[in-house]
Amino acid sequence: MHLPVAILALGLATFITSCTSAPSSTTPIQSSPHVIHEKRAADPLDWLISHKPSADKVLPLRIGLTQQNVDQLSDMLMAVSHPDSPNYGKHWTPQQVVDMFAPKKESADKVVGWLRDFGFEKERIRMSANKGWIEVRASLEEVEELLRTEYFVYKHVETGEEQISCETYSVPADVREHIDLIKPTVHFNHRPSPKSTTKFKRSGVNLGKPGVSTVGPKKSAGAQPVPPTLADCDKMITLDCLKALYDVPDFNPVSLDTNSYGIVEFTPQAFLAGDLDLFFSNFSPSLVGVRPKTVLIDGAVVQTTNQSFDFNGESDLDLEYGMALVNPQTVTLLQTGDLVEGAGFDNWLDAVDGSFCTFEGGDDPTQDGIYPDPLPGGFKGAESCGIIAPPFVVSTSYGQDESTITAFSAMRQCTEYGKLGLMGTTILYSSGDNGVAGNGGVCLNSQGQPVDNGTMFNPDFPATCPFVTAAGATQVNPGSTVFDPEGACEQVIFSGGGFSNIFAIPDYQQTAVSSFLTNHPPPYTSAQFNNSGTSRAFPDLAANGANYVIGIDGEFELVFGTSCSSPVVGSFITMVNDARLAAGKSPVGFINPAIYSDQFSDAFNDITIGTNQGCNTVGFTATEGWDPVTGVGTPNVSKLIPLFLSLP
Structure with a gap:
């Protein structure tokens, strides 16, 4: 059977946000024009827009930096996995993996510079231990301005659960190449929470089980x-x-x-x-x-x-x-x-x-x-x-x-x-x-x-x-x-x-x-x-x-x-x-x-x-x-x- 779920149920506290692209008149002028970076993969089934979330709601915004050498990963993996390779079975150490794929310092500097130019103080910006993610704690209003987007609270028609999500978001063109993805944004949760006994009949990611x-x-x-x-x-x-x-x-x-x-x-x-x-x-x-x-x-x-x-x-x-x-x-x-x-x-x-x-x-x-x-x-x-x-x-x-x-x-x-x-x-x-x-x-x-x-x-x-x-x-x-x-x-x-x-x-x-x-x-x-x-x-x-x-x-x-x-x-x-x-x-x-x-x-x-x-x-x-x-x-x-x- 297949757990049609995979990712099993996550309830983002009480809501998840949905964004639509909506430039703000108060957004600071950028040296580079904004371009759409991600668009929601699929419109949610069985979810309806309920209301706008509070403008002062705090979002833990996480920015995933572009990793180095990802384009070489397939070749690297073939080298240790193909039966005809002289390096078959010569697997890497965790540190070798970290060193090979760590984002460039240039990427971190570029993204931090963008955040500082927007107006975030350095005390609100944090770097992950593996240098792969940058977090900035911001209000919903600030995030909407930063990403030229708009968030909505969605409610599930059967369970009444609520989520926040947006349809698209944008970043400056000269910053885009340094960013893999930004969360939470368009990644809509299609699953019920672990507490819910109601299973989505049509959900792409509800908890599944072997058929009886x-x-x-x-x-x-x-x-x-x-x-x-x-x-x-x-x-x-x-x-x-x-x-x-x-x-x-x-x-x-x-x-x-x-x-x-x-x-x-x-x-x-x-x-x-x-x-x-x-x-x-x-x-x-x-x-x-x-x-x-x-x-x-x-x-x-x-x-x-x-x-x-x-x-x-x-x-x-x-x-x-x-x-x-x-x-x-x-x-x-x-x-x-x-x-x-x-x-x-x-x-x-x-x-x-x-x-x-x-x-x-x-x-x-x-x-x-x-x-x-x-x-x-x-x-x-x-x-x-x-x-x-x-x-x-x-x-x-x-x-x-x-x-x-x-x-x-x-x-x-x-x-x-x-x-x-x-x-x-x-x-x-x-x-x-x-x-x-x-x-x-x-x-x-x-x-x-x-x-x-x-x-x-x-x-x-x-x-x-x-x-x-x-x-x-x-x-x-x-x-x-x-x-x-x-x-x-x-x-x-x-x-x-x-x-x-x-x-x-x-x-x-x-x-x-x-x-x-x-x-x-x-x-x-x-x-x-x-x-x-x-x-x-x-x-x-x-x-x-x-x-x-x-x-x-x-x-x-x-x-x-x-x-x-x-x-x-x-x-x-x-x-x-x-x-x-x-x-x-x-x-x-x-x-x-x-x-x-x-x-x-x-x-x-x-x-x-x-x-x-x-x-x-x-x-x-x-x-x-x-x-x-x-x-x-x-x-x-x-x-x-x-x-x-x-x-x-």
Whole structure:
């Protein structure tokens, strides 16, 4: 399943601002004319303008400076990740990454000069520890003048929640090249807060969960164990089914102290200890009583007050299969966000890479949790900045529609994933559960805006970031066995896949994507998807995502989705890393250049059956070679391990 959320719920205190471009007659004369820097990615569904916020409301304005050498990141990552590179596996240290990408002093000086010329005293301007962000505490009135914009308070029609946002903002032309993005501005929060029990039916970023079967077996804690037989893998997936499907060898890890595997969850989503033990007692008895190593990020809690599929399904699924597949390797739970404000992707990134943090977080109040949390009952401690070394593999079964994030914000976050790859971490994201449509089946209009009855395909983020590995979903077709070819998942969910509207195609997949578009051209025009052949395509690979048996709220249920695929693939890469570490080698880090190479083609089972329908179409079709439904296919772990082990 895919957490259609990704960034999970963040309530910017009580409101979020929306801006429209509105030059002020009192704006100081600038030596350089203002130009629009960012425009809101998508008009918010189910939100209406409520009123103007108070002019004296204080906004913590954060200005992200343009980083150096970002244009070289792809080449740098290929150098340590491509199997033919003489520098394969020679990952960077955190300090090397900081030094390479730190903004130029010229950029900081230019932006500070602009702020001082506007009238801000130096005492109101602060620089982040990593020199990447500048903060100025200003009133709403000052910000509107500074950015030639106008903010509004929006109210959600169902929940009554309020947000502040603007439609566009502008900066002087001679300053623009020194700025990546400014927050809070156009980055509208499309999610409910963690306290809200109402889920957006059409939101691009509401908290999601694995789909629940209405026909599958449901057994209470006192019932007989679900038989781990291969005969029923078309009806229920268990550990034995996965091991047979993907030729998983017996796993006897020898690098327990040096290997690491992290799974990200967002509060209030949390596992229940009884659910883990219910699953383990039936499928992995030695794990009964064992819990993940839990790292609490930004005041996170593994809450047990709210117990239902909505609150426990994702975490139970991820940990039951992730822990059981790599047992006895420890799995680290990266539990993120407090119960009041929640968290977004940037929050867990802060925790594993201190260089990504700022003194108060370079995070986006409309996308992430801002800590200390100013809301009543919120976490009052400092944000969790660099509190844990990045695990060698991180799986995240959450996502949002790419249309709900601005290009600048998406690119800045994507760059961070690339930096983690340079340092030796594999980042996995599920590709989405709605085929070519977005969360809730929402599609886009001709302007790329999410609308009811849209006809343009709506890709998923962060799956579209070229520096992550996007996992799609397959299924054992009804009536088939684990020894028959799988098909693309078409039960309950459809494997997310397609082409980015933000990111350019990376070098490692150009040949594969060109072959697909040339030899198997989709029957759609540019009015339906980005068919230029020059955009990032996804997913990269796939694994089964249908009929998983999980222990949930004291019983067994069947669940579906790419939320299943991501932690399973993460487990397989953890097995690969164990073998490499035991041989005195580095972890594999960013795996995409390898899995797209000819050298690794035999290590994947090509999926040639099924589609990923959406937007009133059948979507794309799984076919020979890479396709935007199941990527390069599903892994054969017995072949994958020696191939990676043969690399330097």
